Amino acid sequence: MISSVLLKEWLKLKYFFTGVLVLNIGVCLKIYFEIRGLILSEHPEMIWYEAIHLHNIFFRDIMFFPLATGLILAAAQLVPEISRRRMRISLHLPLHRDLLLVLSVAAGLLFFLIAAGIPAVFIYFTMRAWFPYEVSLTVFTTMGPWVLAGILGYLGGIAVLLEPLKTRKVFLAIVFSVIISVMYTGVGYGWLSPAMPYLAWLAPLFLLCVFSSGHRFQQRGA
Protein backbone atom coordinates (compact mmCIF):
# COMPACT_ATOMS: atom_id res chain seq x y z
CA MET A 1 0.00 0.00 0.00
CA ILE A 2 2.72 2.44 0.96
CA SER A 3 4.61 1.78 -2.28
CA SER A 4 1.36 2.31 -4.23
CA VAL A 5 0.78 5.70 -2.59
CA LEU A 6 4.39 6.69 -3.21
CA LEU A 7 4.10 5.55 -6.83
CA LYS A 8 1.06 7.76 -7.32
CA GLU A 9 2.74 10.77 -5.74
CA TRP A 10 5.85 10.26 -7.86
CA LEU A 11 3.78 10.05 -11.05
CA LYS A 12 2.06 13.30 -10.21
CA LEU A 13 5.20 15.11 -9.13
CA LYS A 14 7.95 13.83 -11.39
CA TYR A 15 7.76 16.57 -14.05
CA PHE A 16 7.15 19.38 -11.55
CA PHE A 17 9.86 18.07 -9.24
CA THR A 18 12.34 17.89 -12.11
CA GLY A 19 11.26 21.35 -13.23
CA VAL A 20 11.73 23.03 -9.83
CA LEU A 21 15.00 21.14 -9.26
CA VAL A 22 16.37 22.39 -12.59
CA LEU A 23 15.14 25.89 -11.76
CA ASN A 24 16.78 25.81 -8.31
CA ILE A 25 20.05 24.51 -9.72
CA GLY A 26 19.87 27.19 -12.42
CA VAL A 27 19.63 29.89 -9.74
CA CYS A 28 22.52 28.23 -7.88
CA LEU A 29 24.64 28.40 -11.03
CA LYS A 30 23.73 32.06 -11.45
CA ILE A 31 24.79 32.70 -7.85
CA TYR A 32 28.02 30.75 -8.40
CA PHE A 33 28.98 32.77 -11.47
CA GLU A 34 28.02 36.06 -9.85
CA ILE A 35 30.17 35.39 -6.76
CA ARG A 36 33.01 34.13 -8.95
CA GLY A 37 32.74 37.26 -11.09
CA LEU A 38 32.81 39.50 -8.00
CA ILE A 39 35.83 37.75 -6.54
CA LEU A 40 37.68 37.95 -9.86
CA SER A 41 36.76 41.54 -10.67
CA GLU A 42 36.97 43.15 -7.24
CA HIS A 43 39.40 42.93 -4.34
CA PRO A 44 38.46 39.76 -2.43
CA GLU A 45 38.96 41.50 0.94
CA MET A 46 36.21 43.96 -0.07
CA ILE A 47 33.85 41.08 -0.81
CA TRP A 48 34.70 39.52 2.55
CA TYR A 49 34.11 42.87 4.25
CA GLU A 50 30.70 43.12 2.55
CA ALA A 51 29.79 39.64 3.72
CA ILE A 52 31.10 39.73 7.27
CA HIS A 53 30.55 43.37 8.30
CA LEU A 54 27.82 44.61 6.00
CA HIS A 55 25.94 41.26 5.97
CA ASN A 56 25.48 41.40 2.24
CA ILE A 57 23.98 38.05 1.31
CA PHE A 58 25.40 37.03 -2.06
CA PHE A 59 22.90 34.22 -2.51
CA ARG A 60 19.84 36.38 -1.86
CA ASP A 61 18.50 35.50 -5.33
CA ILE A 62 17.40 32.08 -4.08
CA MET A 63 15.45 33.49 -1.13
CA PHE A 64 11.93 32.90 -2.50
CA PHE A 65 12.69 29.77 -4.51
CA PRO A 66 12.07 27.31 -1.64
CA LEU A 67 8.68 28.96 -1.05
CA ALA A 68 7.84 28.78 -4.75
CA THR A 69 9.01 25.13 -4.76
CA GLY A 70 6.69 24.29 -1.84
CA LEU A 71 3.72 25.98 -3.45
CA ILE A 72 4.34 24.36 -6.84
CA LEU A 73 4.70 20.88 -5.35
CA ALA A 74 1.53 21.33 -3.26
CA ALA A 75 -0.43 22.39 -6.33
CA ALA A 76 1.07 19.57 -8.44
CA GLN A 77 0.00 17.02 -5.83
CA LEU A 78 -3.47 18.32 -5.07
CA VAL A 79 -4.85 19.81 -8.29
CA PRO A 80 -5.04 16.45 -10.14
CA GLU A 81 -6.85 15.03 -7.09
CA ILE A 82 -9.39 17.74 -6.39
CA SER A 83 -10.18 18.58 -10.00
CA ARG A 84 -13.21 16.60 -11.17
CA ARG A 85 -13.36 15.14 -7.65
CA ARG A 86 -10.70 12.51 -8.31
CA MET A 87 -9.75 12.59 -4.64
CA ARG A 88 -12.71 10.27 -4.10
CA ILE A 89 -10.72 7.48 -5.73
CA SER A 90 -8.08 7.77 -3.03
CA LEU A 91 -10.61 8.31 -0.24
CA HIS A 92 -12.29 5.03 -1.15
CA LEU A 93 -9.05 3.04 -1.00
CA PRO A 94 -8.85 0.53 1.86
CA LEU A 95 -6.43 2.67 3.82
CA HIS A 96 -7.04 4.90 6.82
CA ARG A 97 -7.66 8.38 5.48
CA ASP A 98 -5.25 10.12 7.86
CA LEU A 99 -2.54 7.61 6.96
CA LEU A 100 -3.21 8.34 3.29
CA LEU A 101 -2.73 12.05 3.95
CA VAL A 102 0.40 11.43 6.03
CA LEU A 103 1.95 9.33 3.25
CA SER A 104 1.05 11.86 0.56
CA VAL A 105 2.38 14.80 2.57
CA ALA A 106 5.51 12.84 3.54
CA ALA A 107 6.17 12.09 -0.12
CA GLY A 108 5.64 15.74 -1.05
CA LEU A 109 7.94 16.93 1.74
CA LEU A 110 10.59 14.43 0.71
CA PHE A 111 10.60 15.81 -2.84
CA PHE A 112 10.58 19.34 -1.44
CA LEU A 113 13.56 18.69 0.82
CA ILE A 114 15.50 17.24 -2.12
CA ALA A 115 14.60 20.18 -4.36
CA ALA A 116 15.40 22.74 -1.65
CA GLY A 117 18.26 20.85 0.02
CA ILE A 118 20.44 20.38 -3.07
CA PRO A 119 20.66 24.16 -3.70
CA ALA A 120 21.58 24.75 -0.03
CA VAL A 121 24.45 22.28 -0.32
CA PHE A 122 25.44 23.71 -3.72
CA ILE A 123 25.52 27.26 -2.33
CA TYR A 124 27.47 26.07 0.72
CA PHE A 125 30.22 24.69 -1.54
CA THR A 126 30.09 27.83 -3.67
CA MET A 127 30.69 29.96 -0.58
CA ARG A 128 33.26 27.49 0.72
CA ALA A 129 35.34 28.06 -2.41
CA TRP A 130 35.99 31.73 -1.63
CA PHE A 131 34.90 32.46 1.94
CA PRO A 132 36.03 31.29 5.37
CA TYR A 133 34.44 28.16 6.79
CA GLU A 134 32.42 30.17 9.36
CA VAL A 135 30.83 32.33 6.65
CA SER A 136 30.11 29.31 4.44
CA LEU A 137 28.41 27.50 7.29
CA THR A 138 25.97 30.37 7.78
CA VAL A 139 24.46 29.42 4.42
CA PHE A 140 22.44 26.82 6.30
CA THR A 141 21.31 29.12 9.10
CA THR A 142 20.49 31.85 6.60
CA MET A 143 18.65 29.54 4.21
CA GLY A 144 16.98 27.62 7.07
CA PRO A 145 14.09 30.09 7.47
CA TRP A 146 13.61 30.20 3.69
CA VAL A 147 13.42 26.41 3.55
CA LEU A 148 11.02 26.48 6.51
CA ALA A 149 8.96 29.05 4.60
CA GLY A 150 8.88 26.54 1.74
CA ILE A 151 7.69 23.76 4.08
CA LEU A 152 4.98 26.05 5.46
CA GLY A 153 4.11 27.13 1.92
CA TYR A 154 3.75 23.47 0.99
CA LEU A 155 1.58 22.62 4.04
CA GLY A 156 -0.42 25.82 3.60
CA GLY A 157 -0.95 25.08 -0.08
CA ILE A 158 -2.22 21.59 0.72
CA ALA A 159 -4.50 22.86 3.52
CA VAL A 160 -5.95 25.68 1.41
CA LEU A 161 -6.56 23.42 -1.61
CA LEU A 162 -8.22 20.73 0.52
CA GLU A 163 -10.36 23.14 2.52
CA PRO A 164 -13.92 23.07 1.13
CA LEU A 165 -15.17 26.25 2.89
CA LYS A 166 -14.23 29.49 1.14
CA THR A 167 -14.07 31.56 4.32
CA ARG A 168 -11.74 29.02 5.91
CA LYS A 169 -9.65 28.96 2.74
CA VAL A 170 -9.13 32.72 3.03
CA PHE A 171 -8.44 32.45 6.77
CA LEU A 172 -5.87 29.69 6.25
CA ALA A 173 -4.22 31.62 3.42
CA ILE A 174 -3.89 34.69 5.66
CA VAL A 175 -2.55 32.70 8.64
CA PHE A 176 0.04 30.87 6.53
CA SER A 177 1.04 34.09 4.74
CA VAL A 178 1.67 35.85 8.05
CA ILE A 179 3.72 32.94 9.47
CA ILE A 180 5.68 32.65 6.23
CA SER A 181 6.39 36.39 6.20
CA VAL A 182 8.08 35.95 9.61
CA MET A 183 10.68 33.77 7.87
CA TYR A 184 11.64 36.69 5.65
CA THR A 185 12.02 39.30 8.40
CA GLY A 186 15.45 40.73 9.19
CA VAL A 187 18.61 40.88 7.14
CA GLY A 188 21.99 39.29 7.36
CA TYR A 189 23.57 35.90 7.78
CA GLY A 190 21.79 33.65 10.26
CA TRP A 191 19.44 36.44 11.33
CA LEU A 192 16.72 34.11 12.62
CA SER A 193 19.09 31.48 14.07
CA PRO A 194 18.09 32.07 17.73
CA ALA A 195 14.41 31.59 16.89
CA MET A 196 14.86 28.73 14.45
CA PRO A 197 14.57 25.81 16.93
CA TYR A 198 11.22 27.17 18.13
CA LEU A 199 9.98 27.85 14.60
CA ALA A 200 11.07 24.39 13.48
CA TRP A 201 9.25 22.77 16.40
CA LEU A 202 6.10 24.74 15.58
CA ALA A 203 6.05 23.71 11.93
CA PRO A 204 4.66 20.16 12.48
CA LEU A 205 1.69 21.71 14.26
CA PHE A 206 0.60 23.06 10.89
CA LEU A 207 0.07 19.46 9.81
CA LEU A 208 -3.08 19.63 11.94
CA CYS A 209 -4.47 22.18 9.46
CA VAL A 210 -3.94 19.65 6.68
CA PHE A 211 -5.79 16.90 8.59
CA SER A 212 -8.56 19.25 9.60
CA SER A 213 -9.08 20.48 6.02
CA GLY A 214 -8.82 16.90 4.73
CA HIS A 215 -11.52 15.75 7.14
CA ARG A 216 -13.89 18.56 6.08
CA PHE A 217 -13.06 17.90 2.42
CA GLN A 218 -14.22 14.32 2.75
CA GLN A 219 -17.32 15.06 4.83
CA ARG A 220 -18.52 17.80 2.50
CA GLY A 221 -18.76 15.90 -0.73
CA ALA A 222 -15.04 15.42 -1.49
Place this chain on the structure above:
Amino acid sequence: MNAIEVHNLSHQYNGRTVYQDLTFTVPQGSICGLLGKNGQGKTTLVNILMGFLKPAAGSCLVLGENSHSLPPDVRRRVGLLHEGHQAYEFMTIAQTERFFRGFYPDWNADIFFSLVKKMGLSHRHRVGNMSCGQRSQVVLGVIMAQNPDLLILDDYSMGLDAGYRRLFLDVLHDFAAMEGKTIFVTSHIVQDLEQLVDTIFFLDQGRITRTGLKEFLTSFKKYVFFSNTGTVPLEDEVIKGFERRRDRFTVYSYQDPDTVTEQLTRQGVEVRDLHRADMTLEDGFIGLMGKY
Protein backbone atom coordinates in the same frame (compact mmCIF):
# COMPACT_ATOMS: atom_id res chain seq x y z
CA MET B 1 -28.52 -10.01 5.52
CA ASN B 2 -28.69 -6.57 3.95
CA ALA B 3 -25.80 -5.11 2.00
CA ILE B 4 -27.20 -1.61 2.48
CA GLU B 5 -29.56 -0.38 5.19
CA VAL B 6 -30.87 3.16 5.25
CA HIS B 7 -33.02 4.30 8.17
CA ASN B 8 -34.83 7.63 8.44
CA LEU B 9 -32.28 9.38 6.28
CA SER B 10 -32.72 13.12 5.99
CA HIS B 11 -30.50 15.48 4.07
CA GLN B 12 -30.59 19.11 3.05
CA TYR B 13 -28.65 20.79 0.30
CA ASN B 14 -28.42 24.59 0.20
CA GLY B 15 -31.43 24.80 2.48
CA ARG B 16 -33.52 22.50 0.27
CA THR B 17 -34.69 19.21 1.72
CA VAL B 18 -33.46 16.40 -0.52
CA TYR B 19 -34.73 13.52 1.65
CA GLN B 20 -36.93 13.29 4.69
CA ASP B 21 -37.11 10.00 6.60
CA LEU B 22 -35.86 7.89 3.71
CA THR B 23 -35.83 4.21 4.65
CA PHE B 24 -34.90 1.25 2.48
CA THR B 25 -32.74 -1.85 2.40
CA VAL B 26 -30.75 -3.60 -0.32
CA PRO B 27 -30.56 -7.32 0.44
CA GLN B 28 -27.29 -9.13 -0.13
CA GLY B 29 -27.27 -10.86 -3.52
CA SER B 30 -29.76 -8.50 -5.14
CA ILE B 31 -29.27 -6.26 -8.15
CA CYS B 32 -30.94 -2.95 -7.46
CA GLY B 33 -31.43 0.00 -9.76
CA LEU B 34 -32.02 3.45 -8.35
CA LEU B 35 -34.18 5.49 -10.71
CA GLY B 36 -35.17 9.09 -10.46
CA LYS B 37 -35.32 12.17 -12.58
CA ASN B 38 -32.41 14.59 -12.67
CA GLY B 39 -31.98 16.48 -9.43
CA GLN B 40 -33.82 13.98 -7.24
CA GLY B 41 -30.67 13.13 -5.29
CA LYS B 42 -29.42 9.83 -6.76
CA THR B 43 -25.78 10.89 -6.75
CA THR B 44 -26.24 12.53 -3.33
CA LEU B 45 -27.51 9.20 -2.01
CA VAL B 46 -24.48 7.38 -3.45
CA ASN B 47 -22.23 10.04 -1.92
CA ILE B 48 -23.84 9.47 1.47
CA LEU B 49 -23.53 5.70 1.09
CA MET B 50 -19.84 6.05 0.33
CA GLY B 51 -19.15 8.48 3.18
CA PHE B 52 -18.45 11.50 1.00
CA LEU B 53 -21.37 13.33 2.55
CA LYS B 54 -22.62 13.25 6.11
CA PRO B 55 -26.42 13.14 6.29
CA ALA B 56 -28.28 15.61 8.47
CA ALA B 57 -30.11 12.79 10.25
CA GLY B 58 -30.69 9.05 10.08
CA SER B 59 -28.31 6.18 9.59
CA CYS B 60 -26.76 4.46 6.60
CA LEU B 61 -25.15 1.06 6.98
CA VAL B 62 -23.01 -0.40 4.23
CA LEU B 63 -22.07 -4.04 4.81
CA GLY B 64 -23.07 -3.47 8.44
CA GLU B 65 -20.88 -0.41 9.04
CA ASN B 66 -21.79 3.23 9.32
CA SER B 67 -21.33 4.73 5.87
CA HIS B 68 -19.60 7.94 6.94
CA SER B 69 -16.96 6.06 8.89
CA LEU B 70 -16.39 2.96 6.77
CA PRO B 71 -13.30 1.12 8.00
CA PRO B 72 -10.69 0.18 5.38
CA ASP B 73 -11.69 -3.50 5.56
CA VAL B 74 -15.24 -2.65 4.46
CA ARG B 75 -14.09 -0.21 1.77
CA ARG B 76 -12.00 -3.09 0.41
CA ARG B 77 -15.21 -5.08 -0.12
CA VAL B 78 -17.01 -2.27 -1.94
CA GLY B 79 -16.32 -1.62 -5.61
CA LEU B 80 -17.23 1.96 -6.34
CA LEU B 81 -17.67 3.48 -9.77
CA HIS B 82 -17.66 7.24 -9.45
CA GLU B 83 -19.81 9.38 -11.71
CA GLY B 84 -17.91 10.15 -14.91
CA HIS B 85 -15.67 7.05 -14.64
CA GLN B 86 -13.15 8.81 -12.45
CA ALA B 87 -9.62 7.56 -12.97
CA TYR B 88 -6.13 8.92 -12.47
CA GLU B 89 -5.42 10.47 -15.85
CA PHE B 90 -1.71 10.84 -15.16
CA MET B 91 -1.31 7.05 -14.97
CA THR B 92 -0.86 4.58 -17.79
CA ILE B 93 -2.82 1.33 -17.94
CA ALA B 94 0.09 -0.60 -16.41
CA GLN B 95 0.63 2.01 -13.69
CA THR B 96 -3.07 1.94 -12.84
CA GLU B 97 -2.90 -1.82 -12.35
CA ARG B 98 0.29 -1.53 -10.29
CA PHE B 99 -1.21 1.22 -8.12
CA PHE B 100 -4.46 -0.58 -7.24
CA ARG B 101 -2.87 -4.02 -6.89
CA GLY B 102 -1.17 -2.90 -3.68
CA PHE B 103 -4.46 -2.29 -1.88
CA TYR B 104 -6.41 -5.46 -2.61
CA PRO B 105 -5.23 -8.90 -1.43
CA ASP B 106 -7.66 -10.65 -3.81
CA TRP B 107 -6.56 -8.57 -6.77
CA ASN B 108 -6.94 -10.47 -10.03
CA ALA B 109 -4.64 -8.99 -12.65
CA ASP B 110 -5.98 -11.37 -15.33
CA ILE B 111 -9.47 -9.88 -15.03
CA PHE B 112 -8.07 -6.36 -15.27
CA PHE B 113 -5.94 -7.05 -18.33
CA SER B 114 -8.62 -9.14 -20.06
CA LEU B 115 -11.00 -6.17 -19.90
CA VAL B 116 -8.50 -3.55 -21.05
CA LYS B 117 -7.17 -5.88 -23.74
CA LYS B 118 -10.47 -5.49 -25.59
CA MET B 119 -9.53 -1.91 -26.39
CA GLY B 120 -6.33 -2.99 -28.12
CA LEU B 121 -4.28 -0.29 -26.40
CA SER B 122 -0.70 -0.53 -25.25
CA HIS B 123 -0.25 -0.91 -21.49
CA ARG B 124 1.81 2.27 -21.69
CA HIS B 125 -1.20 4.23 -22.94
CA ARG B 126 -2.07 7.10 -20.59
CA VAL B 127 -5.59 7.13 -19.14
CA GLY B 128 -5.75 10.88 -19.80
CA ASN B 129 -5.43 10.23 -23.53
CA MET B 130 -8.33 7.77 -23.63
CA SER B 131 -11.90 8.31 -24.76
CA CYS B 132 -14.64 8.14 -22.14
CA GLY B 133 -15.50 4.61 -23.27
CA GLN B 134 -11.92 3.41 -23.06
CA ARG B 135 -11.52 4.98 -19.63
CA SER B 136 -14.70 3.25 -18.48
CA GLN B 137 -13.13 -0.10 -19.36
CA VAL B 138 -10.06 0.65 -17.28
CA VAL B 139 -12.26 1.65 -14.35
CA LEU B 140 -14.40 -1.44 -14.78
CA GLY B 141 -11.24 -3.55 -14.90
CA VAL B 142 -10.03 -1.99 -11.65
CA ILE B 143 -13.34 -2.65 -9.91
CA MET B 144 -13.71 -6.22 -11.15
CA ALA B 145 -10.12 -7.13 -10.32
CA GLN B 146 -10.83 -6.15 -6.69
CA ASN B 147 -13.43 -8.93 -6.47
CA PRO B 148 -15.78 -6.83 -4.32
CA ASP B 149 -18.87 -8.11 -2.50
CA LEU B 150 -20.86 -4.97 -3.20
CA LEU B 151 -20.76 -2.89 -6.35
CA ILE B 152 -22.03 0.68 -6.25
CA LEU B 153 -22.19 2.21 -9.71
CA ASP B 154 -23.05 5.89 -10.03
CA ASP B 155 -24.38 6.47 -13.54
CA TYR B 156 -22.07 3.99 -15.25
CA SER B 157 -23.63 4.76 -18.64
CA MET B 158 -22.67 8.45 -18.64
CA GLY B 159 -20.89 9.29 -21.88
CA LEU B 160 -20.84 5.71 -23.16
CA ASP B 161 -22.01 4.64 -26.60
CA ALA B 162 -24.20 1.56 -27.08
CA GLY B 163 -21.22 -0.76 -27.53
CA TYR B 164 -19.46 0.21 -24.34
CA ARG B 165 -22.74 0.17 -22.43
CA ARG B 166 -23.39 -3.37 -23.65
CA LEU B 167 -19.86 -4.37 -22.69
CA PHE B 168 -20.49 -2.98 -19.21
CA LEU B 169 -23.73 -4.92 -18.93
CA ASP B 170 -22.04 -8.16 -20.02
CA VAL B 171 -19.45 -7.82 -17.27
CA LEU B 172 -22.06 -6.86 -14.68
CA HIS B 173 -24.15 -9.89 -15.64
CA ASP B 174 -21.18 -12.19 -15.09
CA PHE B 175 -20.48 -10.50 -11.76
CA ALA B 176 -24.12 -10.77 -10.65
CA ALA B 177 -24.09 -14.48 -11.45
CA MET B 178 -21.53 -15.09 -8.73
CA GLU B 179 -22.95 -16.05 -5.37
CA GLY B 180 -23.63 -13.36 -2.79
CA LYS B 181 -22.65 -10.40 -4.96
CA THR B 182 -24.77 -7.26 -4.67
CA ILE B 183 -25.11 -4.46 -7.18
CA PHE B 184 -26.58 -1.04 -6.48
CA VAL B 185 -26.68 0.98 -9.68
CA THR B 186 -27.94 4.30 -10.96
CA SER B 187 -28.14 5.09 -14.64
CA HIS B 188 -29.84 7.66 -16.79
CA ILE B 189 -30.23 5.00 -19.53
CA VAL B 190 -33.25 3.29 -18.01
CA GLN B 191 -33.61 0.61 -20.70
CA ASP B 192 -30.16 -0.74 -19.80
CA LEU B 193 -31.28 -1.39 -16.25
CA GLU B 194 -34.17 -3.46 -17.53
CA GLN B 195 -31.60 -6.00 -18.73
CA LEU B 196 -29.78 -6.09 -15.42
CA VAL B 197 -31.70 -5.37 -12.23
CA ASP B 198 -34.17 -7.46 -10.27
CA THR B 199 -35.30 -4.67 -7.95
CA ILE B 200 -36.04 -1.03 -8.64
CA PHE B 201 -36.07 1.94 -6.30
CA PHE B 202 -37.95 4.98 -7.56
CA LEU B 203 -36.68 8.16 -5.97
CA ASP B 204 -39.05 11.07 -6.34
CA GLN B 205 -39.41 14.26 -4.32
CA GLY B 206 -37.55 12.84 -1.34
CA ARG B 207 -39.55 9.61 -1.22
CA ILE B 208 -38.37 6.18 -2.25
CA THR B 209 -40.50 3.31 -3.53
CA ARG B 210 -39.20 -0.20 -3.89
CA THR B 211 -40.60 -2.75 -6.35
CA GLY B 212 -39.49 -5.89 -8.12
CA LEU B 213 -38.75 -5.40 -11.82
CA LYS B 214 -41.08 -8.17 -12.99
CA GLU B 215 -43.75 -7.11 -10.54
CA PHE B 216 -43.59 -3.54 -11.80
CA LEU B 217 -43.64 -4.48 -15.48
CA THR B 218 -46.64 -6.73 -14.82
CA SER B 219 -48.71 -4.53 -12.52
CA PHE B 220 -48.03 -1.16 -14.09
CA LYS B 221 -49.67 -0.91 -17.50
CA LYS B 222 -49.43 1.18 -20.60
CA TYR B 223 -52.62 1.91 -22.51
CA VAL B 224 -52.95 3.61 -25.87
CA PHE B 225 -56.09 5.24 -27.20
CA PHE B 226 -57.10 7.88 -29.72
CA SER B 227 -59.07 11.03 -29.06
CA ASN B 228 -59.91 14.17 -31.00
CA THR B 229 -61.15 16.23 -28.08
CA GLY B 230 -59.05 18.95 -26.53
CA THR B 231 -59.57 17.54 -23.05
CA VAL B 232 -56.45 15.84 -21.71
CA PRO B 233 -56.37 13.23 -18.93
CA LEU B 234 -55.65 14.37 -15.39
CA GLU B 235 -53.30 12.46 -13.13
CA ASP B 236 -55.10 10.92 -10.15
CA GLU B 237 -55.37 7.64 -8.26
CA VAL B 238 -56.13 5.71 -11.47
CA ILE B 239 -54.25 7.66 -14.15
CA LYS B 240 -50.60 7.84 -13.04
CA GLY B 241 -49.26 9.53 -16.13
CA PHE B 242 -50.01 10.31 -19.74
CA GLU B 243 -48.34 11.30 -22.97
CA ARG B 244 -49.90 12.86 -26.07
CA ARG B 245 -48.76 12.90 -29.66
CA ARG B 246 -51.45 14.58 -31.80
CA ASP B 247 -54.57 12.40 -31.42
CA ARG B 248 -52.69 9.45 -29.93
CA PHE B 249 -52.76 9.28 -26.14
CA THR B 250 -50.77 7.00 -23.85
CA VAL B 251 -51.86 6.60 -20.25
CA TYR B 252 -50.20 4.64 -17.46
CA SER B 253 -52.07 2.96 -14.67
CA TYR B 254 -52.06 0.07 -12.22
CA GLN B 255 -55.75 -0.54 -13.09
CA ASP B 256 -57.44 -2.74 -15.70
CA PRO B 257 -58.66 -1.30 -19.06
CA ASP B 258 -62.30 -0.96 -17.97
CA THR B 259 -61.43 1.06 -14.88
CA VAL B 260 -59.10 3.28 -16.91
CA THR B 261 -61.73 3.84 -19.62
CA GLU B 262 -64.34 4.62 -16.98
CA GLN B 263 -62.03 7.11 -15.25
CA LEU B 264 -61.08 8.83 -18.50
CA THR B 265 -64.74 9.14 -19.49
CA ARG B 266 -65.51 10.55 -16.05
CA GLN B 267 -62.82 13.18 -16.72
CA GLY B 268 -64.54 14.10 -20.00
CA VAL B 269 -61.90 12.54 -22.24
CA GLU B 270 -63.22 10.91 -25.39
CA VAL B 271 -61.71 7.41 -25.51
CA ARG B 272 -61.46 5.55 -28.79
CA ASP B 273 -59.87 2.12 -29.26
CA LEU B 274 -58.18 1.88 -25.86
CA HIS B 275 -55.85 -1.10 -25.73
CA ARG B 276 -52.91 -2.28 -23.66
CA ALA B 277 -49.48 -1.80 -25.28
CA ASP B 278 -46.08 -3.33 -24.57
CA MET B 279 -44.29 -1.36 -21.92
CA THR B 280 -40.56 -1.04 -21.42
CA LEU B 281 -39.03 0.00 -18.11
CA GLU B 282 -38.32 3.39 -19.65
CA ASP B 283 -42.03 3.76 -20.57
CA GLY B 284 -42.96 2.78 -17.04
CA PHE B 285 -40.44 5.21 -15.58
CA ILE B 286 -41.85 8.09 -17.65
CA GLY B 287 -45.40 7.02 -16.88
CA LEU B 288 -44.77 6.96 -13.15
CA MET B 289 -42.30 9.81 -12.70
CA GLY B 290 -43.18 12.15 -15.56
CA LYS B 291 -40.89 13.67 -18.13
CA TYR B 292 -39.55 16.61 -16.14
